[in-house]
Amino acid sequence: MASRIRIPKSKRGRLSAVAAAVVTVALAGFAFIYFVLFPTSSPPSFALKTPKTAVPLSSASAVVGRWTIAADSQAGYRVREKLAFLPALDDAVGRTSEITGGATFAAPHGTLTVTVASFVINVLSLKSNEAMRDQHIQTIGIQSATYPKASFVLTHALALPQSALSGDVFDVNITGDVNMHGATRLLTIPVEMRLSSSRIHAVGSLTFPWGLFRMSAPSVGGFVSVEPDATMEFDLTLARA
Numbered sequence: 001m002a003s004r005i006r007i008p009k010s011k012r013g014r015l016s017a018v019a020a021a022v023v024t025v026a027l028a029g030f031a032f033i034y035f036v037l038f039p040t041s042s043p044p045s046f047a048l049k050t051p052k053t054a055v056p057l058s059s060a061s062a063v064v065g066r067w068t069i070a071a072d073s074q075a076g077y078r079v080r081e082k083l084a085f086l087p088a089l090d091d092a093v094g095r096t097s098e099i100t101g102g103a104t105f106a107a108p109h110g111t112l113t114v115t116v117a118s119f120v121i122n123v124l125s126l127k128s129n130e131a132m133r134d135q136h137i138q139t140i141g142i143q144s145a146t147y148p149k150a151s152f153v154l155t156h157a158l159a160l161p162q163s164a165l166s167g168d169v170f171d172v173n174i175t176g177d178v179n180m181h182g183a184t185r186l187l188t189i190p191v192e193m194r195l196s197s198s199r200i201h202a203v204g205s206l207t208f209p210w211g212l213f214r215m216s217a218p219s220v221g222g223f224v225s226v227e228p229d230a231t232m233e234f235d236l237t238l239a240r241a
Helices: 011-037 131-136 162-165
Strands: 066-067 075-084 086-096 100-105 113-122 149-153 170-180 181-195 202-210 225-226 229-240
Touching: 075 131, 086 131, 100 229, 113 170, 162 170, 162 181
Parallel strands: none
Antiparallel strands: 066 100, 066 229, 075 086, 075 225, 075 229, 100 113, 113 149, 149 170, 170 181, 181 202, 202 229
16 A cells, blocks of 8 residues: 655644755755756876886986976865765866975985975965856855965975986975965975976875864855865976076
């Protein structure tokens, strides 16, 4: 025998049932719009690859000197959004090329070393695939309208391995002060690097809880929110100053 739908007899019960139905329909409609009509397609994470014909450097002196940010550098964020309790299909990614700064290389005793490095990112210029998201992060989460700059300053000179001169990709850990959302934290960031006589490439990322930089995880209307951790990522190209 088929079950019957029970309709509340009281006026208050009927109103509650109607309200619940409206919320359910609204949530379903929002989910349809968000996941079907406007699906996201995240750009891949930054990564370095060793070229097929890597050219070794003649010596550490080929890199010694001052290098500055080139125009094709990028930095930004990567977070996984949620619609109510449902995770999004892809990450929300925002990036900018408005970066300034550079690094100085020296070779004391023949060991190639990064002695100075500092970078400033204009987070107010971050762009994603959704203009509405870009507007929201100006006032929630990153709050880029209030804190328009993020920066990194190297605090410990970094001695590079001998493999850095091979032209291949190598891994290092860079320690420095990261300033974001008005808070500064001393952090160590894993970085992939590749050196040549004309370009220096550095790619890295760091995943952290929002509260590390005194930020609150963004939430829009209680429907769209994000996971408790965010990732900052960068792909920097340096050219001779």
